[in-house]
Amino acid sequence: MSGVVGTAMRRVDAAEKATGAARFTGDLALPGLLCGKVLRSPFPHARLVRVDTSAAERMPGVRAVLTGGDLADLDPYYGHAIKDRPIVALERVRFIGEPVAAVAADDEAAAEEALRAITVEYEELPAVTVLGEALAAGAPRVHEGPLRPGLFHGLGDLRREEGNICYHYHFARGDLESAFAASDVVVEGEYTFPAVYQYAMEPHTVIAQWGESEITVWASCQHPYLVRAELADLFRVPLSAVRVIVPYVGGGFGSKSYTKMEPLTVALARKARRPVRIANSIEEAMVTTRRHNMRCWMRTGATRDGAVVARQCRIWLDTGAYADNGPRVAATAGDAAPGAYRWRAVGVDAWAVYTHTPPAGSYRAFGAAHMAWIGESQIDALARRVGLDPLEFRRRNLLRPGEEVRPGGKPLDADLVGDVTKVAAAVGWGTPKPPFVGRGVGVGLLAAGAQPVSTAVLRLQADGTVVLLVSTTELGQGARTAFTQIVADELGVPPSRVRVAGADTQVTPFDRSTGASRSTTLAGTAVQRASADLRGQLLEIAKRVWGLPLSALTVRDGAVWHETDALPFPELLARHFGMVGGELIGRGEVRPERGSGSYAEGPVFWEVCVGGAEVHVSPETGQIRVRRLASVADVGKAINPQLVEAQDEGASLQGLGNTLFEEMIFENGQLMNGSLLDYHVPTTADLPDAFHTIIVENGDGPGPYGAKGVGEGALAAVPAAIVNALADLGLEIRDLPVTPERVLRCLGVLGAPAGTGGAAP
């Protein structure tokens, strides 16, 4: 062991990124590369009467104009969960911003001029642009007919429900009515969560090339293998005829999960017979995917001596015009709704609902970020009602390791009581508070890991260096660095002798996805197993060379050792192959260890969401200042503590933005703040006065060395902690973001809350 696991080793990609040498999809140059631009719908719901591209096609520099008419030879629908989305609008448009046509031209100016020359005749249709309209009886349908399951739906039975319901997730245990009847105190409320923009700084960017024998795609995508599968399915070619290459990705946060702009770019390249790049602007990225806005009704009951009894919850998530990852978001929100408590009875219903708005999909900590603050605010309300300190109330009621979280799912695998005690101490729990200062904690669980399928290949070269092939995409999380550390320790080589290749489906082996906090845990295990496989081969060769038993051999410092004799890896390879060449190949695989690995039997692990906040509220202006913020990164084992902190710090600030000001504002389906001038992304001016990450290493994760994932939990914990810190000051928050205006309404300065609370439909 060279001993780099557990250290804050420098990122392997840092120097490239510090010098501007790192290449992102938008930085690549290809011979003959065309610029692609997209014409988008100005109506939330309309019939396409006529699309006339003839003038655009005649313009200088224009190489291809794509419309729905070009897709007649295909079944042009995709969607990993539900195949509901056409590559480009066919007979109708379903949201403002839906692609109606696309142009490939020699340069950007020519492409933009050509877009202006396309005439589209629309017949406007009645639209449902908010949840209430979509759920009303007799509402116009966003999609007619049966829903077709996508390639990776993992949703069990895909029943079509009435109206605009895209997916319904339900579970229940115990007798709810008798449990609530047995509760001495019950709190109940209606809540809303806004649509939020992920803002990966690099907007979605795709290059597609339609070759004789291969479709090649360079994409800023998180899950190259799932994109490959959808492209192969759409364009009716074998999987092996689609090659997806992922350069460095400028942030993902879920916005680049699954398939986004890739099918449209490939279709345009197919028509142009030239490589084409489509690069979204920020406004286009905002209508490509977003976080689900939500309404929720929840009630929670407890006994007067402070034991939780029952919780019931109904959740409506606005998934926009196409399902994208909406069904999974609904299921994860459902899983997060009970929180980490011991219920006598629990019942959860979560619906993903179609509306005529831009599609909503994954955004960091989805489901848990939606739900933790609601459930936790009811826990605090109950604690106050029964006269218990909220921290003490949690200590009494939180699940202990091994207890059931959700019927049929993985039992709890974390010490939540220890975690929340640490975080409370970090924000000064129990110490005197200045005026207008409140403190709160939040605890939640996030179903993490997605499907447990990952593979890795390790190639030991003749000079003793190692190339790791793994399809985890480098989004900034530092996966290449963590993997380098694992390989270095497992093979006893310095990190400088390890090279991690970028994801390329023609070269790097299958990985299900990069998201759900899964890469260190799952791909990391595949990497560890590939290393062990390679180590085993080296030992076998040394055993033959020396004629010694395996028990007499060890691997360290780039060699196999017997006492003080060493056979360096290059020499072992030379002995094995009889030349200075050849290579040894290690294989590592992760697949479900029991059952099917389905979501229902999951999750792979429960990601811990535990945070604390101390806030100051100005009674005059309603401004909230976060004085102290703390988060627990309960990671089992920190392969690289600096990367763990970095994940936690980033997620916390996103959590702060999601709580206090981030919101996509729609009017009649039109995004009103589709620019960073109007959409507020947190800056250094928004930082809390102090922030503290507490790394907890209990070795209780399923990954290498007991590791489990990090990076999402804080985004769910921070809203809960801030909302409870405000509740500590008597402010009952039912709607995010908590703007100064809402604070003043809560304080009675601006009168009663108006139009909030999101009445359950």
Place this chain on the structure above:
Amino acid sequence: MAPQGGEVAPRRELALIVNGRPAVARIEPRELLLDFLRNRLGLTGAKRSCDVQVCGACTVLVDDRPVSACCFLAYEARGRQVTTIEGLAEAGHLHPLQEAFIEHGAIQCGFCTPGMILTALTLLREVPTPSPDQVRTYLKGSLCRCTGYWKIIDAVVDAGRRMARAEAARR
């Protein structure tokens, strides 16, 4: 019908110094400095993100002052000195700011990094050893969605101290 691409106005000659080397091209008057650097010179370190001077990802230095290259006409840079992230390391040696960003883990996806480092460089020229609060205030026009900024602030403070020490040692 709208004027067609490429025929809006006659091209003009642009001569400037980029990272210490002369660059000459015939450009359209509307060409942005960001496109000029990225497309004509292949200097792709400066990134396009917000397009409205909010995010700072496209920041480059023009005569040592930070500008948003996404909103700055290339022609406005005629006869001036432009520095991009590619011009920061000298003779293969990373600039102390680059070193500090790497060491403090201030880099994640890397998309904001070039602009962030160049913006921080102008701060260190104005205030050689800034406090964390001064860094916080100065960097509020540079967005980063990955890091939560803490490690960036640490890196800039540390780089200032290192550069001051090196300067003191030289004297």
